[in-house]
Amino acid sequence: MKTVLITGVTGFLGRYIARQFSQAGWLVAGIGTRPPENAPRQDLSHYYQFVLPSPNLVEIAQRLQPDVCVHCAGRASVEISVSDPASDFQASVAMTFHLLDTLRLYVPKCHLIYLSSAAVYGNPSIIPIPESQFTAPISPYGFHKLMGEQLCLEFFRVYQLPTTIARIFSAYGAGLRRQVVWDICQKVLTQNRIKLYGTGQESRDFIHGIDVATAMLVLAKHSSGQADIFNLSTGVETKIEDLVRLIVAKLNPKIEIEFDGNLPSGVPCNWQADITKIKQLGFVPKVDLEKGLDSFMQWCRGEVIGW
Numbered sequence: 314m315k316t317v318l319i320t321g322v323t324g325f326l327g328r329y330i331a332r333q334f335s336q337a338g339w340l341v342a343g344i345g346t347r348p349p350e351n352a353p354r355q356d357l358s359h360y361y362q363f364v365l366p367s368p369n370l371v372e373i374a375q376r377l378q379p380d381v382c383v384h385c386a387g388r389a390s391v392e393i394s395v396s397d398p399a400s401d402f403q404a405s406v407a408m409t410f411h412l413l414d415t416l417r418l419y420v421p422k423c424h425l426i427y428l429s430s431a432a433v434y435g436n437p438s439i440i441p442i443p444e445s446q447f448t449a450p451i452s453p454y455g456f457h458k459l460m461g462e463q464l465c466l467e468f469f470r471v472y473q474l475p476t477t478i479a480r481i482f483s484a485y486g487a488g489l490r491r492q493v494v495w496d497i498c499q500k501v502l503t504q505n506r507i508k509l510y511g512t513g514q515e516s517r518d519f520i521h522g523i524d525v526a527t528a529m530l531v532l533a534k535h536s537s538g539q540a541d542i543f544n545l546s547t548g549v550e551t552k553i554e555d556l557v558r559l560i561v562a563k564l565n566p567k568i569e570i571e572f573d574g575n576l577p578s579g580v581p582c583n584w585q586a587d588i589t590k591i592k593q594l595g596f597v598p599k600v601d602l603e604k605g606l607d608s609f610m611q612w613c614r615g616e617v618i619g620w
Contacts, residue, residue, distance in 0.1 A: 316340040317533065318379040318423075320365060320412065321386030322357070323347040325489045326428065326481075326525055330383055331356040333526035334533075342377055344370075344386065366411035374419040381533045383426045384412060390491065391432065391579040394454035405457040406464070413468045413476075424475040424538045425465065426529060431482045431518075431544070431584055433459040440550070441587040444480070444542045452579025466540045475538030479528065482546035482586050485605065486522030487612035493517065493553065494606070497560050498613040506569040513554030513572045516583045518546040521600035528596050535594040543591040547598040550585035559603060563610055 317334045321327040322343025335341045335356035342359040345352055352360045359377070363369050365386055387405045388394065394401040409427065416423045432455030433448045450456045465476040485494040500507045528545050536543070554572075561568055576582070588596075 314338065314340050315380045316342065316377055318373070318377060318382045319343045320382070320384050321345060322360070323352050324385055325486070326484060326522055327383075327385040328353045328356075328488060329486065329522035329526040330385065330529050333523075333530050337530055342373070342379065344373070365408045370412070370415050371419060374415055374423075378420055379423050381424045381426065382412070382416060382420075383428070383529055383533075384409065385428050387428075388454070389430075391452045391454045392577065394452055394457065395577075395579050398453040401453055402457055405454075406460045409461040409464055413464055413474065417468060417472045417474050421472070421474060424477065424533065424536075425468075426477045426479060426532050426536075427461055427465050429462050429478050429480045429542075430455065430458045431480050431546075431586065432581070433462065433480060434581070434584070436581050437584070440583060441548060441585045442544065443587040444544055444590055451581060454579065462542070469538075469540040476540045477532050477536040477538055478540065478542045479532060479545045480542060480586075481520070481525060482544070482584055483517040483519045484522060484525050485519055485609060487609060488522070489609075490616070494519070494556070494560075494609060495613065497557055498564065498610055499617050501560055501564045501568055502614060502617045504568070506571070508571045508573055509553070509557070510573055510580075511553060511576050512574055513557065514552060515576070515581075516550045516552045516585065517556075518548065518550055518584050518586045519556075519602050519605070520546040520598060521605040524598040524600050527599070528591060531591070531594050531596045543594075544586040544588050545591060546586035546588060547602075548586055548588045549602065550583070551602060556602075559606055560610065563607070564614070 323345030
């Protein structure tokens with residue numbers, strides 16, 4: 314039986330990924346910051362509560378000798394990265410270096426899958442965006458994710474540590490209490506008139522957490538581990554005004570919507586992924602946006618208003 318170690322296992326994507334590997338018959342160990350009662354224990358053989366970087370990681374790596382490590386831990390907020398770039402650097406770049414160096418020393422054959430972000434592209438000149446697109450981040454978050462990618466490349470080229478980089482676009486799903494889908498849903502549920510940033514013509518390529526988890530298993534099984542980079546999304550561009558229309562129709566058809574015409578610092582305009590490369594490994598996204606939104610809105614309603 315193969316073993317996977319998941320950092321950030323108590324987070325939004327970490328939970329989906331733990332379930333996917335567990336259902337596929339892997340031994341799943343996780344590191345998280347939340348108490349054990351808040352961890353997805355039904356999917357874990359081992360759970361360790363501490364904040365990375367930590368010397369505890371050495372003992373765990375030596376004992377488990379994982380075949381694969383999926384690195385989900387770290388910040389996922391452009392806004393916080395802009396207001397506090399130093400702490401974002403520590404929670405992203407420094408943490409990733411510590412993890413890579415620990416694997417190099419104690420589990421040199423472990424395949425690290427690094428969860429990067431489409432934020433490394435900034436405002437791309439090509440849509441759909443191929444992995445070969447020039448990287449030009451516009452936020453500290455994007456720059457720090459790109460630094461993490463460079464560390465993965467360094468540790469593969471210099472130390473032959475197997476690494477794979479997954480550039481995730483706009484992930485969503487039950488459990489995510491931030492970013493655009495959550496922001497719109499909770500406002501629509503609690504207000505009669507809302508103002509959103511931008512013009513509504515901005516676009517994103519949304520991918521459900523279930524499909525992210527499926528892709529992690531595909532990469533664990535089929536990626537060469539030679540610091541390859543893969544876009545991870547559905548390849549479908551959705552304008553924000555169309556996203557709002559879908560949500561409003563289900564939750565509050567009478568609400569008034571206004572866009573303020575301004576984008577916050579670090580927020581890109583348009584994203585759509587070219588997913589040709591990861592599809593060649595056998596990945597096929599299964600959750601279309603309307604179906605995924607239905608389940609998310611049901612969960613969100615329970616979180617926000619209790620029914």
